Amino acid sequence: MEIPIFTVDAFTNVPFKGNPAAVCLIENELQDDLYQSIAAEMNLSDTAFITKQNSMDFTSAPGMTKRHLMDTFFNKTKKMECNQVVAFGLKFWMFHLQDQDEIKDLLKAAVGDLPIQDVFYSPAIKNLMIRLADTCNRSDLMSLRPEAETLVRNETTGKIKSLIVTLKGTQTSQSGYDFYSRVFSPWVGVPEDPVTGSAHTVLAGYWSEKLEKKKMMAYQCSSRGGEVKLEMRDDGRVDIIGQAQIILQGILKI
Structure with missing residues (x-):
């Protein structure tokens, strides 16, 4: 199996700044243990798995997965095109x-x-x-x-x-x-x-x-x-x- 993979620096327009994440483009769902193994191999705080539906699974640690939306898409040539904007909505918490x-x-x-x-x-x-x-x-x-x-x-x-x-x-x-x-x-x-x-x-x-x-x-x-x-x-x-x-x-x- 060959999976296109990228390193993306988020919340910055300058390389080597912001928050680094690995991004994998996948055609079909993988087994849960494979997601975790890839995330561990990348050794970054987040590893994202993007499908054609624009969904992204951020895997931070074994057994922990967070789902967000990113303004990025997976095209027919298996390349990631990014308009240089990351956006997702989260609940804001009381204190x-x-x-x-x-x-x-x-x-x-x-x-x-x-x-x-x-x-x-x-x-x-x-x-x-x-x-x-x-x-x-x-x-x-x-x-x-x-x-x-x-x-x-x-x-x-x-x-x-x-x-x-x-x-x-x-x-x-x-x-x-x-x-x-x-x-x-x-x-x-x-x-x-x-x-x-x-x-x-x-x-x-x-x-x-x-x-x-x-x-x-x-x-x-x-x-x-x-x-x-x-x-x-x-x-x-x-x-x-x-x-x-x-x-x-x-x-x-x-």
């Missing part, structure tokens, strides 16, 4: 205010002495979100170097899978971003995620309320970096949109 005294050691491990404005928790997806005070700037966020081992040591209850640190954007002539973020997930083996769709389901709901905006532009300040366009919908979901670059293509022989 509640978190008592900072209960997790003060974890907060210290995450942001050091930087001032904190709010801390929220989203139990549905086990995300803890720290909003830095507006006196902080983007360089403060980018300078954070939390150690994965320290974060894990300070949270052993299993209630947190990802830690989001966010900051209000400046909206200057140099930057049109409504907010910035970084995402750390050492509890699931990811010290820092390059660009995180699931985290933006929490961030979108929070910042939409604070900024009183339905449409926002965000930037995730990982070392790779990525731009995320967000559009809040009336059905309780958020559209997550970004550019994409195909940087590698080949044939997977099985």
Whole structure:
């Protein structure tokens, strides 16, 4: 069996930035264990399997599959054509205010002495979100170097899978971003995620309320970096949109 395969950098228009994913074009459904084996071989955070119906299975880890839609299609010559836009709709998750005294050691491990404005928790997806005070700037966020081992040591209850640190954007002539973020997930083996769709389901709901905006532009300040366009919908979901670059293509022989 020969499967066309690509590496796509999502949420960026620059190669080697954004979130890298493997994309496989398949004629027919594969056995479940083969999906997992291909994903493991690619060794990226997401591996997508696209059929002619434009459906995409993102396989992140054994036994975990997420289905999204991507503005990409599989043509008759078994090539992937991409108009450089990735778009999918996800439910945005509710959150509640978190008592900072209960997790003060974890907060210290995450942001050091930087001032904190709010801390929220989203139990549905086990995300803890720290909003830095507006006196902080983007360089403060980018300078954070939390150690994965320290974060894990300070949270052993299993209630947190990802830690989001966010900051209000400046909206200057140099930057049109409504907010910035970084995402750390050492509890699931990811010290820092390059660009995180699931985290933006929490961030979108929070910042939409604070900024009183339905449409926002965000930037995730990982070392790779990525731009995320967000559009809040009336059905309780958020559209997550970004550019994409195909940087590698080949044939997977099985």
